[in-house]
Amino acid sequence: MAEQEDLQDIDPISTLLLPEYHENGFDMLADGAAKQQLQHRHYLSSIDSTILIRQLPSQGLSFQLWPAATTLLTLLDRHRSHSATSQLSSILAALSSNNSPLNVLELGSGTGLAGIAAAITLGANVTVTDLPHVIPNLQFNVDANANTVALQGGSVKVAPLRWGVDGDGDVEIIGRDFDVILASDVVYHDHLYEPLLYTLRVLVGVGEQKKKNVFVMAHLRRWKKDSVFFKRARKWFDVEAFHMDKPCDGSRIGVVVYSFVRKSQKLQTGLVNNQSSSMK
Numbered sequence: 410m411a412e413q414e415d416l417q418d419i420d421p422i423s424t425l426l427l428p429e430y431h432e433n434g435f436d437m438l439a440d441g442a443a444k445q446q447l448q449h450r451h452y453l454s455s456i457d458s459t460i461l462i463r464q465l466p467s468q469g470l471s472f473q474l475w476p477a478a479t480t481l482l483t484l485l486d487r488h489r490s491h492s493a494t495s496q497l498s499s500i501l502a503a504l505s506s507n508n509s510p511l512n513v514l515e516l517g518s519g520t521g522l523a524g525i526a527a528a529i530t531l532g533a534n535v536t537v538t539d540l541p542h543v544i545p546n547l548q549f550n551v552d553a554n555a556n557t558v559a560l561q562g563g564s565v566k567v568a569p570l571r572w573g574v575d576g577d578g579d580v581e582i583i584g585r586d587f588d589v590i591l592a593s594d595v596v597y598h599d600h601l602y603e604p605l606l607y608t609l610r611v612l613v614g615v616g617e618q619k620k621k622n623v624f625v626m627a628h629l630r631r632w633k634k635d636s637v638f639f640k641r642a643r644k645w646f647d648v649e650a651f652h653m654d655k656p657c658d659g660s661r662i663g664v665v666v667y668s669f670v671r672k673s674q675k676l677q678t679g680l681v682n683n684q685s686s687s688m689k
């Protein structure tokens with residue numbers, strides 16, 4: 410019943426993954442064995458260069474590129490070109506200290522596009538993470554872009570990080586010293602809401618006196634129940650929508666980008682407009 414309501418609300422199939430004709434282009438490798446490999450080149454106009462991302466669709470959703478990752482790439486690219494006026498500028502300005510590189514952690518990186526883009530456009534030290542079985546493809550994509558990252562003064566590390574208490578040991582290894590925690594399209598299965606929120610609280614340091622940090626999350630809403638995640642998150646975080654994409658063809662909803670800061674730690678960010686509150 411609940412699922413039926415969801416389906417009436419939003420068509421999850423048409424909004425599930427990036428269509429293959431995505432504007433960044435796509436190449437299917439020629440030989441039969443490699444047919445399941447898709448390689449996308451994502452252009453960054455700010456540095457006139459590309460990020461190469463390999464997808465392995467037959468291996469599951471963690472090996473495919475989801476729409477919100479490209480929204481983050483676009484925002485980061487714009488920020489690199491127009492750092493004073495971009496939508497990320499007020500959020501990031503509140504964090505950087507002494508012009509030292511930002512430390513960024515990406516959760517549920519999948520193919521790693523957003524984290525790699527952050528390392529390149531911000532010259533940041535980025536750790537991309539996901540479930541252990543996703544790590545080899547993530548490492549492949551990080552290696553494929555290592556030269557571009559290094560040219561821009563950034564770095565990317567790859568590490569397993571399972572959300573929830575199961576990931577306590579992972580966090581111990583990775584550390585918690587991050588200015589920005591980044592994620593795209595990580596709110597989709599309701600059984601993952603609590604583990605994700607747990608890991609966020611640990612990383613952001615809810616209830617602690619910790620240096621300023623922010624969780625930036627791009628999200629394409631597919632289900633009414635997504636609002637449960639936001640409702641629970643508001644117990645610990647001040648949540649603001651600061652960017653909204655135009656809906657893709659055939660859809661009523663576009664990707665929305667939110668900042669989450671732990672309560673009592675105010676960053677100067679701005680709500681996009683009144684529409685955004687209906688997305689929460």
Ligand SMILES: C[S@@+](CC[C@H](N)C(=O)[O-])C[C@H]1O[C@@H](n2cnc3c(N)ncnc32)[C@H](O)[C@@H]1O
Nearest residue numbers: 471474475478517518519540570571572593594
């Ligand atoms: C829908 S995909 C999004 C991937 C990528 N961020 C993107 O936008 O293209 C969700 C990602 O979350 C990861 N994930 C799911 N459950 C997880 C968990 N319990 N711990 C860590 N990562 C998880 C998946 O492996 C997957 O890569």
